[in-house]
Amino acid sequence: MRSFASDNNARVHPKIMEAIVKANEGDVVSYGDDIYTERAVNKFKEIFGEDIDVYFVYNGTGANVLGLGTITRPYNSIICSSWAHINTDECGAPEKNTGCKIISLPSADAKIQVEDIEKHLHALGVEHHSQPKVISITQSTELGTVYTVDEIKKISDFAHRNNMLVHMDGARIANAAASLNKGLREITRDAGVDVLSFGGTKNGMMFGEAVVFFNKELSKDFKFIRKQSMQLHSKMRYISAQFEALLSDNLWFENAKHANEMAKYLESKVREIKGIEITQKVEANAVFAILPRQTIEKLLKKHFFYIWNEETNEVRWMTSFDTTKEDIDSFVSDIHLIS
Structure with a gap:
């Protein structure tokens, strides 16, 4: 019988499975120096703009942890909803691997508001407290709700005014875009998001997620952090071929x-x-x-x-x-x- 437990339980989309099979021909250079990865990265650039950095990882927790870890220091804190995956379902991986404190805000619909975030900024500049650095929002949220473009812009503007950054856990970013009937860039980069964890697995892929940096200055150390964190796939073509297929023909x-x-x-x-x-x-x-x-x-x-x-x-x-x-x-x- 059909499972209604999770979109992770679904099969691989036939077009994506076909792309994996087509990529399974001969030898190619490993670790992402291959034509499949080049084409997949270009697909992301077609959507989000040329001046971005894109890196592929195995899974959503890896994307979140590495995206957050690259833009923070261990004395920082990360503000998110109490429902956020980074707070509830990643076994403490974000805190363990980034060293940052997670500050979770209660929310009936899993969407956080500037008014709730503002209360936690009294510690800015005070050496005795973790320094708030990132606001992390999930799109669509863990409760199936969706941030509007205006809501994201409001959070992003607030974050940037306070020298903070915005991370988006986009495990279901495609569902959010479809719900809003907006383009992927419109609900991320153009709304002020700095770093995006872009989900593929929940939308028809076998495995693989992407970390997208809209400011390349933020990503200069990412490749080292990815390797050290065991998220660099040697046979990268099998992730890349999937993303190329997913981002083709809508x-x-x-x-x-x-x-x-x-x-x-x-x-x-x-x-x-x-x-x-x-x-x-x-x-x-x-x-x-x-x-x-x-x-x-x-x-x-x-x-x-x-x-x-x-x-x-x-x-x-x-x-x-x-x-x-x-x-x-x-x-x-x-x-x-x-x-």
Whole structure:
């Protein structure tokens, strides 16, 4: 049965699998000095501009940790939502590897506001305290909500006025762009973001993420940090070929748009069922809902998904590029039978 646990559970998109197979011919130079990596980097430059630096890594935690570690010193602090992946789901890797203090802000929808950030800047310049350096936001957020362009600009302007930088965890950046119907550059670089962790795995790739620096001065030490942190892939062509395919012919957008549409379809179907409460706006490819514990336990026997909050019986249902209406209809039918 179709899993609604995570977009990580989805298969590799056929066009991306085809790109991997095509790249699997003969010898090429390792560690990124190959034609596949050159072409993939050029795809990023077509989207974000020529004057950027792009580096490929294995996974999202690696992208976040290395992106943040490159632009901070151990005496700095990183401000983020309490829901942020760097705060809750990376086993302390950002703090361990950057040495920075994570300052997490409570937020009902996982989006942080300038007014909440401002309260933590009293320590600027005081040697007894960690120095706030980076505001990290997630797009789309861990609760499936999406920052608007104006919201990102407001945070970025505030950060830069206070000599801080903005990092975006874009594990689902494609879903956010599709939700807003905006270009990738418009919701990142043009909105003031300094460093972007660009997600591929959750949008149809087998593995691989990118770290994009919109100010090349910030990235001058990245290649050394990446190597030391064990994120330099020797057979880089297999990451690069995937990104080239993902960023060609609007595949990234079509994958994300379909996943988002399936989440909205799922939302519309479960709203018809008495006893289910949708707890967050469905803006990307996630549906959060509260339902009776007995229903959850019975449903889990047929469909894999995560209980998000054990105390409130809130669950998370994720859709992906290959989720179908038939998958959702079958899932909802089972909820009806159980309820």
